[in-house]
Amino acid sequence: MPMNPDLEKERQGGTFDVEQLTHILDGGRDKTLKRHFLEQEVLKDPVFRGPDTRFLSREELFGELLRKHVAVIKKTQELSIDDINEASTIYSAAMNNNVGPLTLHSVAFVAPLDLMADDEQKKKWLIPAKKYEIIGCYAQTELGHGSFIRGLETRADYDVNTQQFVLNTPTETAIKWWVGGCVAVGDIGPKFGFGGVDNGYLCLNNVRIPRDNLLAKTGKVLEDGTYVKPENPKVVYGSMLGIRAALPKVGAYNLSKAVTIAIRYSCVRHQSEIKPGCGEPQVLDYQTQQHKLFPLLATAYAFHTVGVWMLDFHSTVMNEINEGHYHRLAEDHVLAAGLKAVINWKTHEGIEICRFSCGGHGYSLASSLPVIYVNHVANSTAEGETVILLLQTAVYLMKCVIDLEQGTPLDPSVAYLDQSFSKSEQWCSDVDMHSLLKAIQFRSKKFTEYVSSFVKKELMATGNQQLAFNKHKVILVECAKAHTEAVIMNAFVTKVDEILQSNPSVGKVLSLLCQIYGVTEILAHSGDYIQYEYLRKIDLDNIQDQLFKLYTYIRPEAVLLVDAFDFHDEVLKSILGRYDGQVYENMFKWAKASPFNKQDQGTFRKYIQQLKQAKL
Ligand SMILES: CCCCCCCC/C=C\CCCCCCC/C=C/C(=O)SCCNC(=O)CCNC(=O)[C@H](O)C(C)(C)COP(=O)(O)OP(=O)(O)OC[C@H]1O[C@@H](n2cnc3c(N)ncnc32)[C@H](O)[C@@H]1OP(=O)(O)O
Numbered sequence: 001m002p003m004n005p006d007l008e009k010e011r012q013g014g015t016f017d018v019e020q021l022t023h024i025l026d027g028g029r030d031k032t033l034k035r036h037f038l039e040q041e042v043l044k045d046p047v048f049r050g051p052d053t054r055f056l057s058r059e060e061l062f063g064e065l066l067r068k069h070v071a072v073i074k075k076t077q078e079l080s081i082d083d084i085n086e087a088s089t090i091y092s093a094a095m096n097n098n099v100g101p102l103t104l105h106s107v108a109f110v111a112p113l114d115l116m117a118d119d120e121q122k123k124k125w126l127i128p129a130k131k132y133e134i135i136g137c138y139a140q141t142e143l144g145h146g147s148f149i150r151g152l153e154t155r156a157d158y159d160v161n162t163q164q165f166v167l168n169t170p171t172e173t174a175i176k177w178w179v180g181g182c183v184a185v186g187d188i189g190p191k192f193g194f195g196g197v198d199n200g201y202l203c204l205n206n207v208r209i210p211r212d213n214l215l216a217k218t219g220k221v222l223e224d225g226t227y228v229k230p231e232n233p234k235v236v237y238g239s240m241l242g243i244r245a246a247l248p249k250v251g252a253y254n255l256s257k258a259v260t261i262a263i264r265y266s267c268v269r270h271q272s273e274i275k276p277g278c279g280e281p282q283v284l285d286y287q288t289q290q291h292k293l294f295p296l297l298a299t300a301y302a303f304h305t306v307g308v309w310m311l312d313f314h315s316t317v318m319n320e321i322n323e324g325h326y327h328r329l330a331e332d333h334v335l336a337a338g339l340k341a342v343i344n345w346k347t348h349e350g351i352e353i354c355r356f357s358c359g360g361h362g363y364s365l366a367s368s369l370p371v372i373y374v375n376h377v378a379n380s381t382a383e384g385e386t387v388i389l390l391l392q393t394a395v396y397l398m399k400c401v402i403d404l405e406q407g408t409p410l411d412p413s414v415a416y417l418d419q420s421f422s423k424s425e426q427w428c429s430d431v432d433m434h435s436l437l438k439a440i441q442f443r444s445k446k447f448t449e450y451v452s453s454f455v456k457k458e459l460m461a462t463g464n465q466q467l468a469f470n471k472h473k474v475i476l477v478e479c480a481k482a483h484t485e486a487v488i489m490n491a492f493v494t495k496v497d498e499i500l501q502s503n504p505s506v507g508k509v510l511s512l513l514c515q516i517y518g519v520t521e522i523l524a525h526s527g528d529y530i531q532y533e534y535l536r537k538i539d540l541d542n543i544q545d546q547l548f549k550l551y552t553y554i555r556p557e558a559v560l561l562v563d564a565f566d567f568h569d570e571v572l573k574s575i576l577g578r579y580d581g582q583v584y585e586n587m588f589k590w591a592k593a594s595p596f597n598k599q600d601q602g603t604f605r606k607y608i609q610q611l612k613q614a615k616l
């Protein structure tokens with residue numbers, strides 16, 4: 001199919017090599033080539049062809065995705081793939097923006113076995129689980145409790161005579177609920193999205209399991225019922241940590257898809273007139289459309305950068321823990337908590353902005369933006385609800401203030417809290433990304449000190465830390481967000497500095513995105529900068545001007561920047577986001593193919609005719 005002339009023109013501009021940026025995003029040329037190979041292994045294999053999942057009922061969708069997920073597993077094994085990124089490539093190429101039915105088995109059942117089973121148990125369960133000879137799930141949440149783990153009601157009473165645990169969900173609120181991939185007792189019913197996953201309920205009534213079913217790499221129960229605590233009790237939370245550490249990159253992936261669709265479509269879509277008689281411009285030429293999408297384009301790159309960094313950091317900490325060193329577990333936990341919370345929340349807001357920036361067609365499943373949205377938005381609740389996780393980060397920051405007062409060294413990711421920040425000089429309208437980072441770190445430091453003063457005062461008054469925290473949860477959450485933004489901006493600036501050395505032309509365009517990210521973050525909290533007397537109104541006016549100027553620099557690069565995400569059309573599965581930009585013809589073809597147009601609904605005759613007969 002010929003290329004849409006608008007997109008053809010967009011691709012003649014640009015100042016950097018798209019393929020080189022794709023290699024950077026993938027982690028090197030070889031990784032790009034391997035990803036292409038794996039995608040083609042899926043896309044050329046007829047077993048992965050099937051009905052358009054956007055036309056399927058919940059039951060049909062589940063069945064079709066389970067069929068495909070089994071094919072994904074077979075393909076992964078056939079190609080001897082054990083790298084999680086490569087396995088995810090095969091998975092994503094097949095799932096059409098859905099979450100597959102066996103995802104929880106991989107991310108929430110196999111992972112804890114790997115983390116907390118001893119060698120005997122690994123032989124017994126981990127090896128068959130990795131071969132899908134046993135299929136598992138992660139049944140923690142109950143009807144009555146999800147966030148408050150210490151409030152869970154399920155019981156495991158040890159029967160010393162039989163060396164067994166007797167499991168019970170003693171109350172209705174104790175029923176295990178939301179359990180992804182749990183086909184034992186029942187499905188919890190239709191959901192907002194996640195149609196590919198059978199989130200189940202599980203009632204336990206005197207279910208007996210052997211003593212050695214308790215994963216025993218950390219804590220264990222001896223034959224006489226004595227509980228031997230793990231060296232570090234918090235390691236039992238580790239299975240949630242693994243998914244949280246991965247979710248920032250999942251957020252970046254989903255936002256990159258949405259931004260690709262919205263920016264390509266905004267170049268194809270012509271609407272209204274700027275100068276009468278001069279034709280309808282591309283909607284991406286409107287400043288308001290750029291103001292919707294370019295900060296999100298910058299955000300997608302920022303989130304990808306920090307998502308890769310978080311996974312590397314988490315993997316290092318897990319290796320340290322495997323060798324018995326727990327000193328970085330707390331930092332890993334609060335980084336994963338803050339990044340998972342902020343990134344997934346801002347991503348689902350961003351996908352929604354991408355959807356309505358495509359007008360009515362964004363609302364059609366032909367765009368796939370609604371599919372990406374409803375499957376992504378769960379990530380702000382699942383694996384730790386946003387506020388819950390931000391409070392974890394906030395409590396850690398309050399401890400950092402005490403550490404600072406006591407002269408205890410801080411973890412590297414919060415070292416900036418110990419830095420002094422000079423008032424900014426007059427910010428002219430081309431402030432660089434390093435100055436923007438300093439400003440964002442400054443705000444986080446001031447906010448942490450401000451919140452800590454309130455919590456301390458409350459603690460003095462009540463002597464109860466939980467009460468003190470509970471009274472200031474709103475500003476504690478804001479404090480955690482401010483810190484997390486400093487972590488994101490620091491990762492982005494660090495990566496762009498590195499790329500400026502290795503590939504100046506790519507680095508330059510990424511530095512423009514980094515500035516857009518930083519300026520957008522500062523303008524979103526401009527009142528704090530005035531209140532802390534770090535910036536003046538003139539500075540804020542100047543960086544507002546800078547933002548609009550940055551949009552003009554990014555405008556000719558925008559399509560190339562989303563092309564660099566390198567989504568194959570069959571992976572993106574969006575008519576608005578097609579690489580060739582042939583939207584209208586394919587929208588019409590897609591609509592005509594809808595089963596709704598295929599069979600005579602019969603309902604028309606059945607009910608409308610009744611109206612006629614009723615002679616109202
Ligand atoms: C074939 C290949 C396929 C590959 C596919 C890949 C592609 C995947 C595609 C899409 C991805 C989608 C997948 C997502 C699936 C999601 C499924 C969802 C699963 C779930 O939701 S499982 C259930 C999750 N539940 C929670 O997260 C509960 C949240 N609540 C809590 O974590 C706790 O209640 C708490 C931490 C909030 C409170 O804990 P507690 O009451 O004990 O009290 P605290 O004082 O706050 O904490 C005590 C102490 O522990 C420390 N702590 C807490 N948590 C952790 C942790 N996780 N790690 C380390 N340390 C932790 C805390 O800091 C305190 O320490 P101090 O005492 O202060 O030192």
Ligand SMILES: Cc1cc2nc3c(=O)[nH]c(=O)nc-3n(C[C@H](O)[C@H](O)[C@H](O)COP(=O)(O)OP(=O)(O)OC[C@H]3O[C@@H](n4cnc5c(N)ncnc54)[C@H](O)[C@@H]3O)c2cc1C
Nearest residue numbers: 138139140141145146147178179180378382383384385387
């Ligand atoms: C798509 C999806 C898949 C899931 N898969 C699984 C799974 O496979 N296995 C599993 O075990 N669970 C699973 N879950 C459940 C998930 O872990 C919980 O929904 C999540 O932990 C939130 O807990 P909750 O639902 O009890 O919400 P609640 O904690 O009841 O939250 C309700 C509101 O209360 C607020 N709140 C709660 N506690 C506090 C507090 N201390 N301070 C301030 N505000 C508070 C929250 O911020 C929120 O606004 C899944 C959920 C979803 C949506």
